[in-house]
Amino acid sequence: MPEHDPIAPAAQTDRRRFDAWLDDFFAHYYARRPVNATFIGVHDHDHALPDLSPDGLTETVHQMRGLRARLAALPAEGLDEPRRHDRRLADAFLELQLLEAELPQAPRSNPTVATGEGVFSVLALFLRDAEPLADRVAAATARMERLPAFLAAARATTHQAPPAWTERASREAQAGAAYFARGVPRLAADRGIDDARFLAAAETASATFAEHAAWLERDLLARPTDAVACGRDAFDRFLGRGHCLAADQDAAWVEASGWDAFERARDDLERAARAIDPTSTWPELLATLPDQHPSAEEYPGAFAATWEAARRAALDHDLVTWPDFPIRYVSVPPSDREAAADLYYLPYRCPPLFGRPEVHRYLIAPLEPAVTEAERERVLRANHDAAITLNHVVHHGGLGHHVQNWHAPRAASRLGQMAGVDCAARIACFSAGTLVEGWACYATDLMDEIGFLSPLTSLAERQSRLRMAARAIVDVRLHSGGFTLDEAASFYEREAGMPAAAAHAEATKNSLFPGAAMMYLVGTQAIHDLRRRLAAREGSAFSLRAFHDRFLGYGAIPVSLIAAAMLGDGSDDARAPRLDHARPIADSL
Numbered sequence: 001m002p003e004h005d006p007i008a009p010a011a012q013t014d015r016r017r018f019d020a021w022l023d024d025f026f027a028h029y030y031a032r033r034p035v036n037a038t039f040i041g042v043h044d045h046d047h048a049l050p051d052l053s054p055d056g057l058t059e060t061v062h063q064m065r066g067l068r069a070r071l072a073a074l075p076a077e078g079l080d081e082p083r084r085h086d087r088r089l090a091d092a093f094l095e096l097q098l099l100e101a102e103l104p105q106a107p108r109s110n111p112t113v114a115t116g117e118g119v120f121s122v123l124a125l126f127l128r129d130a131e132p133l134a135d136r137v138a139a140a141t142a143r144m145e146r147l148p149a150f151l152a153a154a155r156a157t158t159h160q161a162p163p164a165w166t167e168r169a170s171r172e173a174q175a176g177a178a179y180f181a182r183g184v185p186r187l188a189a190d191r192g193i194d195d196a197r198f199l200a201a202a203e204t205a206s207a208t209f210a211e212h213a214a215w216l217e218r219d220l221l222a223r224p225t226d227a228v229a230c231g232r233d234a235f236d237r238f239l240g241r242g243h244c245l246a247a248d249q250d251a252a253w254v255e256a257s258g259w260d261a262f263e264r265a266r267d268d269l270e271r272a273a274r275a276i277d278p279t280s281t282w283p284e285l286l287a288t289l290p291d292q293h294p295s296a297e298e299y300p301g302a303f304a305a306t307w308e309a310a311r312r313a314a315l316d317h318d319l320v321t322w323p324d325f326p327i328r329y330v331s332v333p334p335s336d337r338e339a340a341a342d343l344y345y346l347p348y349r350c351p352p353l354f355g356r357p358e359v360h361r362y363l364i365a366p367l368e369p370a371v372t373e374a375e376r377e378r379v380l381r382a383n384h385d386a387a388i389t390l391n392h393v394v395h396h397g398g399l400g401h402h403v404q405n406w407h408a409p410r411a412a413s414r415l416g417q418m419a420g421v422d423c424a425a426r427i428a429c430f431s432a433g434t435l436v437e438g439w440a441c442y443a444t445d446l447m448d449e450i451g452f453l454s455p456l457t458s459l460a461e462r463q464s465r466l467r468m469a470a471r472a473i474v475d476v477r478l479h480s481g482g483f484t485l486d487e488a489a490s491f492y493e494r495e496a497g498m499p500a501a502a503a504h505a506e507a508t509k510n511s512l513f514p515g516a517a518m519m520y521l522v523g524t525q526a527i528h529d530l531r532r533r534l535a536a537r538e539g540s541a542f543s544l545r546a547f548h549d550r551f552l553g554y555g556a557i558p559v560s561l562i563a564a565a566m567l568g569d570g571s572d573d574a575r576a577p578r579l580d581h582a583r584p585i586a587d588s589l
Contacts, residue, residue: 011078018074018083022414025067025090032060035117036423038124041352043131046139049121049146052107052114053153061101064094081565082412085557089415089431092241096430099234104162104227105512107154111161111220112425112512114154115172116344118147118209119179120424123336126187127349130356133191137198144180144201151212160225164485164508166216171342173213179339180206187335228511232480238515242430243522244558251476254518258472261521262495265466272462276455283497285459290381292456294388299367299380303329306393310452314399317450320548323406326359327397331366348396349422350405362397386457390464394447400440407552416555426513432556433516438523439552441468445524463497468520470496474510475517485511526559527551530566 007015030037034045051059071091079087100106107113121143125136161169184202187193230238232251239245239254273282294302307327315322332340339345347363365379383392394400409417419429420436427436441464448458470492477483483491485507492503510517530551535542554562 008078014075014078015080015083018076018079018087021067021071021074022086022090024070025094026414028063028067032063033423035121035124036421036428038121039349039352039423040418040421040428041354043135043139043355046125046136047142049143049150050107050117051153052150052157054108054157056153057101057108057157061098064098068094068098082414082416085413085554085561086415088244088561089413089419089429089557092244092431093415093429096238096242099237103230103234103514104225105230105514108157109159109161110512111154111158111166111169111216112172114151114158115169115176115209115212116424118150119172119176119339119343121147122184122205123179123339123343124424126191126333126335128352128358128361130358133193137193137195141195141198141201144198144205147205148208151208155212155215158220160223160227161220162226162228162485162511163221163224164504165228165512166221166224168508170213170216170221173209173216175339175342176209177206177213179336180209183335183337183339187333190333190335226484228478228485229481230479230514235476235479235514238430242515242558243434243519244431244560245522246560251480254472254522255476257525258469258476258518258521261469261525262466262473265462265469269459269462269466272455272459276459282459282463285456286463286497289384289386289456289460291384292386293380293384296367296376296380299383300329302383302385302388303362303364303392303397306388307398310389310393310398310447313447313450313452318543318545319446319450320399320403320545320552323403325402325406327362327402328359329362329364329392329397331368332363334366337366344425346422347392348401350401350408350420350427353409353418353421360402362392364392385454386460389453389457390444390461394444394452395440398443399447400443401436403443404436404439404552404556408555411553411555411557413555413557416557418556420556426516427556429556430515431558433519434523434526434559435554435556435562436523437520438527438559441465441520441524442527445528467492467496467498468524471506471510471517472521474507475515478507478511479514523559526563530559530563533567 030040030042030045031048033050034048035050037043037045051057068091071087076084076087101108104110122140125140125143180202184205185199188195188199188202193199236250239250240247269282273280273285276285307329311322314320332345336345351360365383367376367379371379396402405420408420411417415429415431419427419432421428427433444461444464447453448461453461474483474488474491478485478488485504488507488510489500489503492498492506493500496503498506506517531544531547534547550566551562554565
């Protein structure tokens with residue numbers, strides 16, 4: 001530390017010791033989760049795959065326990081606020097990873113872990129082009145050559161699984177076989193890759209995934225279990241340690257909040273529908289949305305035009321300081337198209353924290369001349385005006401995730417910088433969830449508030465609030481044993497207006513990740529609550545743009561911790577203060 005630094009020597013020592021520990025935490029994180037590291041932009045482990053063997057899983061647990069023990073011995077008194085946040089969140093990450101190792105969702109019980117990591121270990125290397133192509137080809141080759149041992153280790157440790165998990169893993173394995181058989185050769189042709197070892201490794205990888213898909217369907221599907229619930233105690237630990245909710249904000253509180261929000265959202269939908277057409281119901285009105293889409297000629301430019309209009313509206317209403325953070329809407333690469341539908345293949349992914357910068361690519365469904373007329377119509381109807389505005393622009397590509405992702409790398413919290421990066425199946429750290437998804441859902445509320453949404457698009461946004469509340473209810477009920485998977489899917493279909501296939505897929509995803517489905521509702525309402533409190537405190541001095549800029553400046557950490565810091569109550573080392581989520585979202589709009 002510089003001699004003029006006013007920090008007391010003891011505090012300096014505390015900070016140096018913690019910083020050294022945090023360096024070791026990140027070294028462990030990236031080495032044991034190399035595919036996550038690739039997505040985050042740390043390329044030291046691009047040649048490696050996670051070790052899912054019994055010895056590998058045991059070693060990961062051993063390292064995490066050792067890190068927690070070392071951290072417990074370090075004093076916290078001299079740490080500043082960002083370091084206190086990092087200490088708490090890093091320890092919580094390790095605790096919850098150790099908890100997951102004993103749950104049905106653990107890698108040894110969850111077949112989708114191996115399939116997702118295996119496919120994206122290679123696919124992730126080519127989702128962007130900033131890094132040298134030769135380095136990525138060498139890394140991809142090494143990973144493809146390791147896939148037979150990787151998937152064999154997964155088969156050796158996975159003895160039972162719920163049928164829905166096995167079926168999802170099977171679809172991913174078949175997508176992997178297709179990607180390596182036909183997608184990678186197409187990629188090689190498009191990128192001018194003529195490395196014989198690379199192409200041979202892809203053939204081996206395809207055969208390996210085909211073999212793994214056959215094992216899933218023949219062997220694992222014959223050993224079903226209905227164990228998907230993590231249990232109420234574990235769920236409460238995800239809430240308290242992961243999302244940093246207050247002591248009384250447990251599973252019962254989440255479910256009650258979900259039902260309250262659900263009833264209000266349904267009433268709001270009915271009122272909004274009557275305002276548009278007194279003779280129609282909201283499901284009937286929403287059913288007309290696919291008819292309102294851009295023409296085939298307008299389609300390629302509709303995303304960018306809507307993005308620019310949304311950006312201009314946000315600036316005109318002084319909502320936020322919009323960063324210079326370019327994005328391009330481009331078609332899904334031909335190499336990925338066959339496999340994408342059965343993978344966690346996101347149109348928008350958080351740009352990597354590290355690595356060389358490039359204009360970020362938002363991947364949209366292709367509409368080239370080779371697409372059949374029926375497929376062309378399906379794509380246009382799926383990408384109707386409301387879907388482009390709400391999902392592809394506001395929530396993901398604009399004010400929501402993309403603007404938030406510009407702020408995250410500039411945060412003082414090192415966990416807050418990387419925690420929200422999208423990885424093979426979920427974000428890098430569970431604790432980022434209420435901020436990442438809460439902000440993106442809050443952003444669509446903001447655009448509705450300023451009048452940017454058309455009446456029908458606003459109605460669709462209100463339905464998303466209904467589904468957001470339904471997710472919170474399902475999250476609790478699934479993991480406390482109140483719903484089976486089939487009952488959860490039926491609830492989505494019956495109460496939230498989801499198509500049957502989407503309802504089943506959503507319920508399956510919820511079962512895989514306890515405490516993740518509720519973060520949309522809790523995060524969104526917590527941001528609204530914080531805004532109300534600060535606006536009441538500051539009165540005429542309150543600035544919406546200043547509030548949003550400061551809020552996003554904390555990075556991807558739990559909203560409850562940001563609220564504690566912005567409210568200045570000094571409670572960030574304990575569970576954060578209880579936030580008032582009972583008031584309707586509409587009260588703040």
